[in-house]
Amino acid sequence: MATTTTPQDVETTIVESLVTFGADPAEVKRDATLEAIDVDSLDLVELTQVIEETYGIDLDGADFTSIRTVGDVVDLVVTRIQG
Amino acid sequence: MTSAPLLLTGATGFVGMEVLARVLEQSDRDVIALVRAPDDAAAQARVDDLLGMLVAPAVRPHRGRVRGVAADLESPDLGLSHAVRERIACSISAIVHCAASISFTLPIDGARRINVDGTREVVRLAMQAQDHGMLERFVHVSTAYVAGDRIGLVSEHDGDVGQGFRNTYERTKLEAEEVVRDSGLPAAIVRPSIIVGDSATGWTQAFNVIYWPLQAFARGLFPTVPADPRARVDIVPVDTVADALLALLRGPVRGGAFHIVSGDRAPTNRQVATMAAAAFDAEPPRFVRPGEDARAEERAGALLPYFRVRCTFDAHRARDLLGVTPPPLEEYFPSLMRYARQSRWGKQPSPRWGAGSTRRAA
Numbered sequence: 191m192a193t194t195t196t197p198q199d200v201e202t203t204i205v206e207s208l209v210t211f212g213a214d215p216a217e218v219k220r221d222a223t224l225e226a227i228d229v230d231s232l233d234l235v236e237l238t239q240v241i242e243e244t245y246g247i248d249l250d251g252a253d254f255t256s257i258r259t260v261g262d263v264v265d266l267v268v269t270r271i272q273g
Numbered sequence: 274m275t276s277a278p279l280l281l282t283g284a285t286g287f288v289g290m291e292v293l294a295r296v297l298e299q300s301d302r303d304v305i306a307l308v309r310a311p312d313d314a315a316a317q318a319r320v321d322d323l324l325g326m327l328v329a330p331a332v333r334p335h336r337g338r339v340r341g342v343a344a345d346l347e348s349p350d351l352g353l354s355h356a357v358r359e360r361i362a363c364s365i366s367a368i369v370h371c372a373a374s375i376s377f378t379l380p381i382d383g384a385r386r387i388n389v390d391g392t393r394e395v396v397r398l399a400m401q402a403q404d405h406g407m408l409e410r411f412v413h414v415s416t417a418y419v420a421g422d423r424i425g426l427v428s429e430h431d432g433d434v435g436q437g438f439r440n441t442y443e444r445t446k447l448e449a450e451e452v453v454r455d456s457g458l459p460a461a462i463v464r465p466s467i468i469v470g471d472s473a474t475g476w477t478q479a480f481n482v483i484y485w486p487l488q489a490f491a492r493g494l495f496p497t498v499p500a501d502p503r504a505r506v507d508i509v510p511v512d513t514v515a516d517a518l519l520a521l522l523r524g525p526v527r528g529g530a531f532h533i534v535s536g537d538r539a540p541t542n543r544q545v546a547t548m549a550a551a552a553f554d555a556e557p558p559r560f561v562r563p564g565e566d567a568r569a570e571e572r573a574g575a576l577l578p579y580f581r582v583r584c585t586f587d588a589h590r591a592r593d594l595l596g597v598t599p600p601p602l603e604e605y606f607p608s609l610m611r612y613a614r615q616s617r618w619g620k621q622p623s624p625r626w627g628a629g630s631t632r633r634a635a
Contacts (some may be wrong), residue, residue, distance in 0.1 A: 212617050228620055232485065235494045236570065242477060 195245065195271055201264045207240050208260065209232070220261035227260070237263070245271055277407065278303040278364055279522070282346070282395060283371030284339075285309075285323060286412055287479040288468065291515040294327040294625065297335040299519070301590055305361060307344035307351065307372070310487060313604040316341035326478075329626035346372055346391030351398065362401040367410040367522055370395045373449075375482075377440040377575040389443035389452060396456045403458065411453070412521045415508065417534050417586050419447040419464065424583045429464070429530045429590045439578040452529075461521045462530040465514045466507035466539075466586060467579075473512070473603035475612030476628035480619030482507060486576065488618050490549035491610070495558045499570045500580030502543035502560040507535050507586060514597040520595040534586040540602050542580060548603065552610040 205218050213227040223232075238249050247270045257263055279296060283289035284306040296302055310316035311602050320341035328335050342361070345352040353361070372395075374387040392413070420427040421436035421443050432451065438444040453460045469484070470477030477484075483506070489495040517533045520526070530566040540548075543560065550557040561569065563581075570577055591597050 212620050230620075232488055232492065232494060232618075235489070236492060239494070250568070 197264065197268045200245075200267050200271070201260075203244055204237065204260065204263055204267070207237050211236070212239065218260060220259065222260050223258050224260070225258075226262075228262065241267055247271060276300070276302045280304050280305045280307065280365045280368045280398075280402075281360060281371065282307045282344075282369070283373065283414070284370065285319065286371055286373075287477065287511060288465075288514055288518075289369075289371035290327055290478065290625075291471075291511050292371065292518050293339065295322070295515050295519055296522075297324075297338060298330060300523075302338075304339045305326060305365060306339055307340050308341050309345055310341070310343040313341065313343050317345040317427075326584045326624045327626065329349050341352035342620070346394065347386050350392075351394045352392075353398075359400065359511070362398060363405050363407065365402055367412070368395065368399050368402070368408070368440060369412045369414070369518060369522065372415045373414070373446070377441060377442050379441055381441045381444070384441035384445040385448070388442075389448045392449040392452045395592050396452060396458065399458055408458075408526050410522060412518055413450070413453045413460055413462050414518070415450050415464045415530075416443070416446050417464040418443045418467040419450060420584055421447070422578075422583075425585070426587050427532075427584050428587050429532050432530075438506055440575065459528050461526070461528055463514070463517055463521065463528060463533060464586075465509050465511070465517075465533040466535065468509055468511050468514055470510065470609050470612055470624075471512050472510035472600055472608060474628040475605075475608035475610070476623065476625050477511065477609075477612065477619075478625070479623065480613070480616075482576070484613070484618065486573075487545070487549045487609075488613070489572075490546045490553055490558060491553035491613070493550070493553075493555035495546075495569065495572070496556070496567045497561045497569050498542070498546060498558045498580065499561055499563060499566055499573060499577065500542045503541050504580065504582055505539040505585065506542055506545050506579075506582070507539040508545075508602050509533055509535060509599045510605055513597060517591060517595050517597045522599060524595065526594045529590060529594075531589055531591040531597075532586045532588040533597065533599070534588050535599055535602065536586050536588045538601060539585070545602070547603070548606050552607070553614075 208218050209215050211233045217227050284293050306320050308316045308319050320339050399411050421438040424434045467483045516604050547557045
């Protein structure tokens with residue numbers, strides 16, 4: 191599965207989740223900060239669960255300390271899948 | 274009959290704004306609101322914004338009844354000039370002190386500056402008003418959790434009995450009570466437990482504290498909870514807290530401490546988690562022992578110690594002297610969850626006057 195996952199797939203998964211949390215689809219861009227699109231701490235918990243279930247990787251709180259934008263989340267997940 | 278103005282601190286906080294709205298809706302009394310702002314014009318602008326959210330356009334004459342005054346709990350003399358202090362002290366007949374830091378994680382010095390030194394400054398202003406023969410009532414908003422880590426029944430008469438504290442919030446709120454008690458003012462101390470939205474409409478402006486785990490249960494994000502399933506979680510709706518504060522402003526009783534709590538009718542952690550999950554068709558969580566799920570404990574963060582509360586608050590005085598008892602949580606829980614759903618847990622808030630259908634419209 192992981193071998194066929196592209197960065198674009200990851201981005202799509204993450205953007206779709208953020209939209210279900212209530213973010214405006216027009217605003218969920220790679221350079222949008224999580225704060226600007228109103229992502230709160232529980233949204234992050236749910237997003238983590240979605241990512242872990244979809245890609246079979248483990249994330250913890252420390253992974254998110256330097257995350258600011260949607261693109262940062264995508265890059266983190268892509269790096270983990272490849273690692 | 275018109276009473277002299279009320280001085281209110283913390284009007285922009287959840288309890289303070291409910292007091293403000295009630296006083297405007299239910300009396301002719303004017304209000305002086307001390308709010309944090311660079312100057313009085315900015316303070317008035319904050320107050321006007323607040324009123325827009327609190328009271329319906331049809332009753333906007335309220336607007337002229339609230340004067341915003343720029344002040345700061347952390348500044349000497351509350352940051353008020355001598356002349357302004359004197360003018361306030363000569364005009365008010367009551368003070369409700371709601372302003373506080375409710376952060377569980379502030380370092381002790383910062384928490385003390387706001388909660389203890391700030392209360393000392395408000396008390397000094399109260400004594401100045403008393404010297405002018407004006408002050409009739411002083412109501413201090415505290416918290417039932419000044420009881421800290423006590424076990425068993427906690428009386429409204431109890432203060433410092435050597436208890437330990439979960440955080441700097443509990444410690445500094447108890448120290449603030451001592452400042453009020455030692456002042457000799459004819460003061461009432463109101464100690465609510467965990468405050469949630471209005472029992473009729475569910476409206477809240479503060480989706481914090483208990484709403485975080487409630488939302489987590491509702492979204493199925495807390496599959497395991499590091500809590501004692503049988504421990505009580507004591508919750509009260511904001512309207513009950515406001516009823517008590519208004520009773521202390523208008524009724525025959527004006528002194529002593531009052532628990533505004535569910536007491537021995539408070540539900541258990543398991544009951545609350547089950548209700549929240551059921552309201553959103555989520556799986557109820559599984560309760561695990563301390564140490565069993567480090568990740569769940571990390572997620573609970575500063576709330577974790579509140580998952581293991583082992584005391585029950587007695588509320589005889591509130592019931593017998595103020596006639597105030599909260600409704601059972603299961604009765605108004607659907608209203609809370611309805612507003613939580615409608616406002617997306619505060620991401621799309623409604624004004625207070627627009628929440629629910631038929632509320633007291635002044």
